[in-house]
Amino acid sequence: MIEYTFIGLVSFAVLLLLISFFQKDRVKEVEEQVEQLTLSTMQQLYEIKKRVKAIEEELLVGIEPFSNEEQIWRLYKQGWTKEQIAHKVHMPIDEVSLTIARNER
Incomplete structure (x- = not known):
């Protein structure tokens, strides 16, 4: 009786092992989907x-940079x-002071 139970359990284990080989690997599918999503992102x-x-x-084509005098005056006005x-x-500093003095007039 014990022999039949043992043979049955071993047979069942072998059957489950064979089934596991033929099933699709769902983790691998998910990994591929994540990889594709990452690439497309x-x-x-x-782009x-x-x-x-x-x-x-x-936008920058039409913008001219400030001259030094304008930049000095703006910075001075900002404190x-x-x-x-x-x-x-x-x-x-002397040139900066002169520029500020000219613009204060």
Whole structure:
């Protein structure tokens, strides 16, 4: 009796083992789907970055940078000290002071 039970259990184990080999690997399918989703997301992000860069370039074409005098005056109006402005625009403090004095008139 015990022999039949043992043979039955071993047979059942072998049967389950064979079934496990023939079933689809669901984890592998999910991994492939995640990989595809990641790739498509990366492509979309790349395209968006490319479009943003093109738009930024279009917007910057018409904008002229401030002259040093305009930049000095704007920074001074924002409350920057003459020393900070001189450091920012890479000019001597004397020139910064002269520019500010000219614009205050």
